[in-house]
Amino acid sequence: MGGCKITVLLLVMMLWLPHGLSMGNTCSASVLEARRFFELQNEQLRRRFHEEFLSGYNYNTNVTEANRQAMIEVYVRNAELNKRLAQEIKASDYIQSEDADIRRQADHLSKLGASALNADDYLTLQNAISSMQTNYATTTVCSYTNRSDCSLTLEPHIQERLSHSRDPAELAWYWREWHDKSGTPMRENFAEYVRLTRKASQLNGHRSYADYWVQFYEDPDFERQLDATFKQLLPFYRQLHGYVRYRLRQHYGPDVMPAEGNIPISLLGNMWGQSWNELLDLFTPYPEKPFVDVKAEMEKQGYTVQKLFELGDQFFQSLGMRALPSSFWNLSVLTRPDDRQVVCHASAWDFYQDSDVRIKMCTEVDTHYFYVVHHELGHIQYYLQYEQQPAVYRGAPNPGFHEAVGDVIALSVMSAKHLKAIGLIENGRLDEKSRINQLFKQALSKIVFLPFGYAVDKYRYAVFRNELDESQWNCGFWQMRSEFGGVEPPVFRTEKDFDPPAKYHIDADVEYLRYFAAHIFQFQFHKALCRKAGQYEPNSSRLTLDNCDIFGSKAAGRSLSQFLSKGNSRHWKEVLEEFTGETEMDPAALLEYFEPLYQWLKQENSRLGVPLGWGPTDKIPSDCCGTFST
Ligand SMILES: [Zn+2]
Structure with a gap:
């Protein structure tokens, strides 16, 4: 069987990887039976996801009590089916299968979360x-x-x-x-x-x-x-x-x-x-x-919400990646409707059917939303790239990866080089002072976010x-x-x-914590892609990480597509290594990106005699819990 041969070949290749698993006889009757089982289960799971996300989208784009009830009804019904599937897998020997992929699917599908609750408790939750x-x-x-x-x-x-x-x-x-x-x-x-x-x-x-x-x-x-x-x-x-x-x-x-x-x-x-x-x-x-007041420039040039999304779409296409399907444009909710209440918090949706992907957000034309549009389109591109995977693998192998994709694109988009290329600013090369200003602006979102993202979880x-x-x-x-x-x-x-x-x-x-992780990973991804695009060289004063724009690089796009299309089918350290050569979350690339600003801040703070650090807040009762060690 052709399918079997391909799997054997893949497994032989995996032997060379740190997380590769021993081959075994992947065409044994029990493995073939297991594959048929998971194929069927994945198809049913895909349908459940489709139904869940449709009802969730209905509620999110029209917040009514009826839509909330309808959504919960679907969740409750599917939780019961997920629970039955997990029980069936646990009662079988799939978890000990000789086939690594069967083991991975079995492991993922037996993780239940809240679905483990009885129906009453689940409904209450x-x-x-x-x-x-x-x-x-x-x-x-x-x-x-x-x-x-x-x-x-x-x-x-x-x-x-x-x-x-x-x-x-x-x-x-x-x-x-x-x-x-x-x-x-x-x-x-x-x-x-x-x-x-x-x-x-x-x-x-x-x-x-x-x-x-x-x-x-x-x-x-x-x-x-x-x-x-x-x-x-x-x-x-x-x-x-x-x-x-x-x-x-x-x-x-x-x-x-x-x-x-x-x-x-x-x-x-x-x-x-x-x-x-x-x-x-x-x-x-x-x-x-x-x-340069980018927002004013956008207004001057008559930018619309539609235009912001088109720019994002064009960016991915310039890398040779997937274009947004027409259903995206027809079914997304991109601005706040005035005839009903919606959950405005931006989100990207995968409906697990026919490349149906959508965004729901209350977009306005300014630089903040210009960034958010790219962030959400990163999720959409990920959905499209891994849509060939079985339902259980249609996700990121590390929750931080999903949040990092759009941000990586935004790092290029927000570079002076790119803003000049699309006609929003006049000068694409920054002198030293303007460069510090630009890095400072980036740090006010990328660095400032870290203690927040860390504290929430x-x-x-x-x-x-x-x-x-x-x-x-x-x-x-x-x-x-x-x-x-x-x-x-x-x-x-x-x-x-x-x-x-x-x-x-x-x-x-x-x-x-996925957002915290994404803020670290995105600079690792950025560095790898900039290198592939020939836009970055270590120790170069011209090709630096902070003014790299990968727009138009098919080599970078190929590498990113390969990374994304694997979905959650393999351990994140393996796919990360193939993509960037690294196996860990590592802040070195982030620190390299910001190094000139870090040096500047240290000098400036010391020159001005600026005190650093802070003590406990007096905005809460003094008898609150003691400090938390990290
Ligand atoms: Zn996100």
């Missing part, structure tokens, strides 16, 4: 999660200037105020309105979520739901590596944090921003303080070298593992945000408040 999502999607707040107008939404109204207002009282007002309304009322739902995911983890034999999440990295050492990576990056973050705090103090004065201590999040231009680049004009290292791990008492769930959250990132709420918070659900991914049960 889905109700808790979707209630949090609905609350997040429908929360509106009152206007600072007109308190009787309480119709302001996060996207675009509140975001616009956080980016543009320079009035600390107004900024604190919006921060508080959002947290009081999107976070605090969800405490009961969150507690229910914690209780039931704990129960599911026990049923699955996991120590906690955190351990269930960690196992997706298929590396028992991954958590320790994350901690080590964070520690490696902290000195750079402290320089950036110190410099920004100094510049904020210059702008707002010492009453609003003292010389030392934590920075109030409301001053940072983003609801969660996870990216600070909206405030670039306050901190530009060399103000005499102003940034360090917090949930502590909750899931019962290391944080329920009576300290709110202060523990701020304790971590302060300890890891030196930021704090603008007003005092107690256990009467509950702020974690003010962040979408906490409501939606989305594991978050």
Whole structure:
């Protein structure tokens, strides 16, 4: 049989790889039987995914109680079928199959998560999660200037105020309105979520739901590596944090921003303080070298939302990769509809059928959304690249990979070289001062994100593992945000408040360390692709990582396609090695990208006598839990 021959050949090749497994007789009757079994199961799984994502999309693009109920009904029905499949596999000997691929499929399909719960508990859990999502999607707040107008939404109204207002009282007002309304009322739902995911983890034999999440990295050492990576990056973050705090103090004065201590999040231009680049004009290292206002240029040139997506599509096509199918353009929701409520938080969808992929987001024409469009299109490209895989492998082998694909493209797109090529700026070669400005702008999103991404799941791990008492769930959250990132709420918070659900991914049960990992991996990917495209040479002053644009490189595109098309069919270390030559998550490429800025910050902070570091926040009761070690 032809299929068998190919498999034998593949396995022979795998013998040379570190994770290769012994060949055995792959054409034995039991292996052939197992393959038939998984082929059938994968087809049924694909149909279940199709049905689930359709009902999820209906709800997300039209938030009604009926659509929420319909979605949960599908989830409950499919959870039961997933559970039966897992039980069947566990009762068989597929997990011990002589065939490595059978073992991998069996292993993945027997990981159950919340589906392990009985039907009543599962329903209660889905109700808790979707209630949090609905609350997040429908929360509106009152206007600072007109308190009787309480119709302001996060996207675009509140975001616009956080980016543009320079009035600390107004900024604190919006921060508080959002947290009081999107976070605090969800405490009961969150507690229910914690209780039931704990129960599911026990049923699955996991120590906690955190351990269930960690196992997706298929590396028992991954958590320790994350901690080590964070520690490696902290000195750079402290320089950036110190410099920004100094510049904020210059702008707002010492009453609003003292010389030392934590920075109030409301001053940072983003609801969660996870990216600070909206405030670039306050901190530009060399103000005499102003940034080209890309947003104004887009407006001048009549850019539309459609155009932003077309540019992203053209970028992938220039690499020789998949074009967006016509169904994408017909079925996506790319702007906020005015006749119904939608979950505006941007997301990319795979419907597991006929290349049906879609994006749902409330796009506006500006540089922030220009980035988000590419981020989401990265997910879409991944879906298209691995659509030939069986359903169980239609995913990333490391959760961080999926979040890194679009970001890698955006690193090229946002380079001066590329912005010039598409006519948004005039000068594609930066002098030293402009280069520092540009790197600084990138660092305000890429470096600033790291302590945030780290804290979100360090917090949930502590909750899931019962290391944080329920009576300290709110202060523990701020304790971590302060300890890891030196930021704090603008007003005092107690256990009467509950702020974690003010962040979408906490409501939606989305594991978050993937974003931290993606912020490291994307620079490894970028370096590998730039090298393939002939756009980067180590130690070259001309071909540097920070001004590399892989647009049009078929060699880079081929390499990326090969990497993505494997989906989750093999261990991430194997596919990473084939792609970049590395087998670990490694911040070296990120540090190389930012090296000129790091040196500049160290010199500048020392020249200005800028204090570095921060102590504990005084915006939570002093008897909150002690510090968390990393
Ligand atoms: Zn994403």
